[in-house]
Amino acid sequence: MPDSLTIGELSARSGVAPSALRYYERLGLIRADRTGGNQRRYARAELRRVAFIRISQQVGVSLDEIRAALDSLPEARTPSPQDWARLSASWRNRLDERIRLLTRLRDDLDGCIGCGCLSLQRCTLNNPEDTLAGEGPGARLVLPRPTDDPTLASSLN
Amino acid sequence: MPDSLTIGELSARSGVAPSALRYYERLGLIRADRTGGNQRRYARAELRRVAFIRISQQVGVSLDEIRAALDSLPEARTPSPQDWARLSASWRNRLDERIRLLTRLRDDLDGCIGCGCLSLQRCTLNNPEDTLAGEGPGARLVLPRPTDDPTLASSLN
DNA sequence: GTGTGAGTTGAAGTGCACTTCAACTCAAGG
DNA sequence: CCTTGAGTTGAAGTGCACTTCAACTCACAC
Numbered sequence: 001m002p003d004s005l006t007i008g009e010l011s012a013r014s015g016v017a018p019s020a021l022r023y024y025e026r027l028g029l030i031r032a033d034r035t036g037g038n039q040r041r042y043a044r045a046e047l048r049r050v051a052f053i054r055i056s057q058q059v060g061v062s063l064d065e066i067r068a069a070l071d072s073l074p075e076a077r078t079p080s081p082q083d084w085a086r087l088s089a090s091w092r093n094r095l096d097e098r099i100r101l102l103t104r105l106r107d108d109l110d111g112c113i114g115c116g117c118l119s120l121q122r123c124t125l126n127n128p129e130d131t132l133a134g135e136g137p138g139a140r141l142v143l144p145r146p147t148d149d150p151t152l153a154s155s156l157n
Numbered sequence: 158m159p160d161s162l163t164i165g166e167l168s169a170r171s172g173v174a175p176s177a178l179r180y181y182e183r184l185g186l187i188r189a190d191r192t193g194g195n196q197r198r199y200a201r202a203e204l205r206r207v208a209f210i211r212i213s214q215q216v217g218v219s220l221d222e223i224r225a226a227l228d229s230l231p232e233a234r235t236p237s238p239q240d241w242a243r244l245s246a247s248w249r250n251r252l253d254e255r256i257r258l259l260t261r262l263r264d265d266l267d268g269c270i271g272c273g274c275l276s277l278q279r280c281t282l283n284n285p286e287d288t289l290a291g292e293g294p295g296a297r298l299v300l301p302r303p304t305d306d307p308t309l310a311s312s313l314n
Numbered sequence: 315g316t317g318t319g320a321g322t323t324g325a326a327g328t329g330c331a332c333t334t335c336a337a338c339t340c341a342a343g344g
Numbered sequence: 345c346c347t348t349g350a351g352t353t354g355a356a357g358t359g360c361a362c363t364t365c366a367a368c369t370c371a372c373a374c
Contacts, residue, residue, distance in 0.1 A: 006320075006321080007320085007321070008319095008320065008321080017362080017363080018320095018321085019362065019363055019364080020361080020362060020363085022322090022323095023361075023362060023363090027361095035370085035371090036370095037321085037322090037369070037370045037371075038321085038322065038323095038369080038370080039320085039321055039322075039369095039370065039371085040321080040322090055262070055266070057361095058258070058259075058262055059259075059262065062360075062361095063360080063361070064360095084269075085269065088266050088269055089266075091266070092263070092266065092267075095259060095262065095263045095266065096263065098259055099256060099259050099260055099263065101215070102215075102216075102252060102255055102256050102259070103256055105212070105215055105216065105252065106249070106252045106253065106256065109212070109245050109246075109248070109249065109252065110249075112241075112242070112245055163350075163351080164350085164351070165349095165350065165351080174332080174333080175350095175351085176332070176333055176334080177331080177332060177333085179352090179353095180331070180332060180333090184331095192340085192341095193340095194339075194340045194341075194351085194352090195339080195340080195351085195352065195353095196339095196340065196341085196350085196351055196352075197351080197352090214331095219330075219331095220330080220331070221330095
């Protein structure tokens with residue numbers, strides 16, 4: 001059990017392709033030492049960083065935001081369980097929001113299947129929270145323009 | 158209340174940019190008649206198609222799959238509520254699956270915050286359903302390679 | 315020592331879902 | 345008529361998250 005991993009080993013253990021790992025390094029999400037022959041050697045702690053990256057992506061967070069989060073880890077010492085817990089907790093709201101949105105979408109979809117609408121007229125699908133009420137006659141679609149709502153935009157692209 | 162809409166009107170009513178509507182048309186997701194002067198005029202029924210497109214995107218469906226779904230609508234007549242209900246219902250499983258995945262992720266994240274892990278060792282986050290159990294020693298990350306699992310891949314991009 | 319599989323680089327390519335641009339035409343009010 | 349805002353086109357550009365490629369070097373078992 002070596003205390004450093006080659007890129008192939010890290011790839012196998014993390015399920016992330018070597019090309020992606022190099023890409024993450026370029027973006028500053030992970031780091032590697034080099035051997036005399038210029039090959040990457042990863043400390044075992046990098047495995048945890050990669051885990052965090054993949055989990056964060058599932059939550060719907062961009063690599064740029066993930067980088068910012070990782071940058072908040074202490075550099076001096078190996079991050080503690082609490083450090084990781086703090087980062088994970090910081091995605092909690094995003095995750096809750098996404099689940100809430102999808103759940104309402106599912107319920108509305110059920111309702112629409114019942115009423116056969118999808119008509120942009122009555123269904124909450126088409127005007128959730130009534131955010132567009134009072135902007136003149138005529139119904140509008142469910143989504144604010146993607147550019148208006150980065151949260152949604154990320155889930156739409 | 159005209160029975161056809163200009164691209165600007167459809168854009169305003171649907172919340173989708175004109176450029177996106179033209180793009181959808183190129184992909185065959187919506188259609189438009191033309192005036193003598195070559196301008197698009199949309200039947201009101203197109204509003205419903207656009208609604209379906211945006212909703213489907215929220216579910217995590219690609220435009221290509223949406224096109225396939227829309228292609229299954231009857232061409233002879235204006236789609237009935239039941240037609241739309243059928244299409245909506247067809248996304249139901251995808252939506253359930255996504256919600257299930259995110260919910261488990263949230264719960265696991267909570268668990269990990271409690272135990273401080275994220276360690277790729279014990280946490281279900283890192284090996285959901287134990288799909289990788291028995292493939293030799295060492296834990297692996299939560300995700301199959303994106304290319305191995307289109308469902309997940311779409312939620313990750 | 316030598317072969318082979320694993321690793322290195324920068325540059326370019328990919329796929330998706332659009333947006334932007336330039337150069338042009340249309341439609342409608344004054 | 346004329347202006348002006350809305351619409352038209354094809355081609356190119358954007359952002360994200362990677363992957364692929366070619367040309368090369370390294371590490372290690374035999």
